[in-house]
Amino acid sequence: MTKTNVLICDDSAFARKQMARAVPDGWEVDIHFAVNGMNAIEQIHQGNGDVMFLDLNMPVMDGYQTMEIIRKEDLPCLVIVVSGDVQPEARQRMLAKGALDFIRKPIDNDKLSTLLKQYGIYTGDSAATQRTLQAAISPASETEMFDAFREVVNVAMGRAGENLARLLNEFIDLPIPNVNVIENNELHMAIAEINRNESVSAVSKGFVSAGIHGEALVLFNDTEFASIIELLNYHQLSAAPAQLEALMDISNIIIGACLNGLSEQLNVTFSHSSPIILGRNRELESILTTTRQRWSRIVAVEVCFAIKHKGVNFDLLLLFPEKSMERIYSRLVGTEG
Known part of the structure; x- marks a missing residue:
């Protein structure tokens, strides 16, 4: 089975780890990371972004600018915005630019699985556990x-x-x-x-x-x-x-x-x-x-x-x-x- 390339774009390493943990274990994916929009565009060009979880507020290139380039270049990437900025206008702006959906931080794992199923992106068992990362949490720098x-x-x-x-x-x-x-x-x-x-x-x-x-x-x-x-x-x-x-x-x-x-x-x-x-x-x-x-x-x-x-x-x-x-x-x- 061909794996889906999932790209998580967020300037926060902590947020990237949280998002990666929220991805259902039953979904066959390769997870990639980007620290800002410019980095994300590069990764999409490399084929690493079939589906992207995109933050809004980032340095270098924010989510709005990133979505604009994806639309302008017609890049093959399904975008789900994941942001702490949940203003109605922020949601409307991103959907108008072509984002598939908009969900708030922190991630609700069950809602994420439901959303992925709704769009036919993930068809696994709804009871599938969320994936775990092996990276040590402590001691923290x-x-x-x-x-x-x-x-x-x-x-x-x-x-x-x-x-x-x-x-x-x-x-x-x-x-x-x-x-x-x-x-x-x-x-x-x-x-x-x-x-x-x-x-x-x-x-x-x-x-x-x-x-x-x-x-x-x-x-x-x-x-x-x-x-x-x-x-x-x-x-x-x-x-x-x-x-x-x-x-x-x-x-x-x-x-x-x-x-x-x-x-x-x-x-x-x-x-x-x-x-x-x-x-x-x-x-x-x-x-x-x-x-x-x-x-x-x-x-x-x-x-x-x-x-x-x-x-x-x-x-x-x-x-x-x-x-x-x-x-x-x-x-x-x-x-x-």
């Missing part, structure tokens, strides 16, 4: 932990992007999360997208569960409040109450959806503190002063949600003490119950 950490945040921010898109009726551009371990006096460096000469407003919320704890901050550039109020249709409020309402509503959407996305993947339930307004119309440095005193070394994850044509950005900063990242990784790879 810092690079492997960072990669897994970035991927779990990528999925969580996709949930937040979807909720924002529905609230604002706009497409939200999602980046690849920026993850760094920093000393407490370097926290300001984790927010590269914010002009430090402009005043910002910020909301903070703490969270804890199963030995994992952290703080989520949403930061707004104050010059963008007029556009945000317009998007939310808060014109009936006077300026100061409208800004405050926008600040709290957007923050609750972003932080709540991200923490729910993390909870689902880690199988934990976070207890949340009440949201705190750290500052209004203040310099970034003065806002961060109170936050950075708590831990000596911090894992800082920066995500910038953007509505490009409106010139609007919402910066989310997730802060964890270093030991929390080790616990998160242990839960992700199943070495901690």
Whole structure:
């Protein structure tokens, strides 16, 4: 029997392994990997991509650009998008470019098998177990932990992007999360997208569960409040109450959806503190002063949600003490119950 060449295209090694494990054992395949769209196009030209599982947010060449080339060159590849970005418009864009279907991360193995059968790609026993990879999971290097950490945040921010898109009726551009371990006096460096000469407003919320704890901050550039109020249709409020309402509503959407996305993947339930307004119309440095005193070394994850044509950005900063990242990784790879 001729094997199907399956190509898994994702910039995250952790995500590629997860996807490979989700491929049914009963499906006769040779699995190949690509780290970005450019690499994937090369592999398809080499005959390694009868079926491709394609991520959206990648460096060098993203999923949208990759799909455009596949369509333009009429390449013989069936594409199923696998992404944390589950906005309706993201799905519509990719289906319009010729993708077969669009499924969300993390992968539901049973749903994947059903989908493959639906399109006649896989006809094996529905009870077939998922394939296992022999690669050792531990001990993990810092690079492997960072990669897994970035991927779990990528999925969580996709949930937040979807909720924002529905609230604002706009497409939200999602980046690849920026993850760094920093000393407490370097926290300001984790927010590269914010002009430090402009005043910002910020909301903070703490969270804890199963030995994992952290703080989520949403930061707004104050010059963008007029556009945000317009998007939310808060014109009936006077300026100061409208800004405050926008600040709290957007923050609750972003932080709540991200923490729910993390909870689902880690199988934990976070207890949340009440949201705190750290500052209004203040310099970034003065806002961060109170936050950075708590831990000596911090894992800082920066995500910038953007509505490009409106010139609007919402910066989310997730802060964890270093030991929390080790616990998160242990839960992700199943070495901690």
